[in-house]
Amino acid sequence: MLRNLVAALILAIAAPASADDGSGFPQIIGTWTGTYLVAFAKSNPNHDKGLLQTEMELEITKLDGNLITATNRWRRIGDKEWIVEEAMGTFSLDDPTRFVLAEAGISGDDVSSGIFNGVYVDDVLMVTYAGPETGVAFAAQLVKKEGK
Numbered sequence: 001m002l003r004n005l006v007a008a009l010i011l012a013i014a015a016p017a018s019a020d021d022g023s024g025f026p027q028i029i030g031t032w033t034g035t036y037l038v039a040f041a042k043s044n045p046n047h048d049k050g051l052l053q054t055e056m057e058l059e060i061t062k063l064d065g066n067l068i069t070a071t072n073r074w075r076r077i078g079d080k081e082w083i084v085e086e087a088m089g090t091f092s093l094d095d096p097t098r099f100v101l102a103e104a105g106i107s108g109d110d111v112s113s114g115i116f117n118g119v120y121v122d123d124v125l126m127v128t129y130a131g132p133e134t135g136v137a138f139a140a141q142l143v144k145k146e147g148k
Contacts, residue, residue: 025066025091026120032058032142035077041135053077058087058125058142066091072103087116097121 035055056074063069068089073082089101101116114131125142 025063025096027063028060028068028120028125029063030060031145032060032125033145034140034142036138036140038136038138044135054138056140056142057082057145058127066093066096068099068101070101089116 033056035053037051038054039051040049054074054076056072059071059073061069061071068087068091070087070089072085072087074085075082085103087101087103089099092098092100097120099116099118099120101118102113103116104113113133114129114136116127116129118125118127120126123144126139127142128137128139130137
């Protein structure tokens with residue numbers, strides 16, 4: 001019984017320290033890029049354009065333990081202007097390869113708010129995105145940009 005109590009106490013103390021000091025979480029600071037196909041709900045003004053090939057740069061700018069600060073830039077293939085959106089998120093405390101980012105638009109005509117669910121596997125960020133307010137969804141594999 002005493003052994004179980006000691007083990008529980010050690011786990012209670014050790015788990016929060018991991019989140020506070022950043023140990024155990026992937027060090028993903030840098031710019032991650034990829035292309036993907038985006039779909040729009042019928043209520044979205046872009047729905048009639050069909051599925052659109054898009055590119056993105058997800059820049060992870062800061063890690064505070066399990067907390068993630070990011071900037072997402074995306075545009076349709078062939079467009080010149082980037083849509084810029086900010087994101088804050090967190091790694092999962094029970095699976096340090098999984099994370100979630102909440103995004104809000106800051107510039108461009110086509111900004112949206114949504115949620116990225118992601119996983120870091122083999123030096124790749126795999127993300128799925130849902131923008132319930134605007135009816136946008138996609139999945140993408142992002143690789144780290146060289147030199148970043």
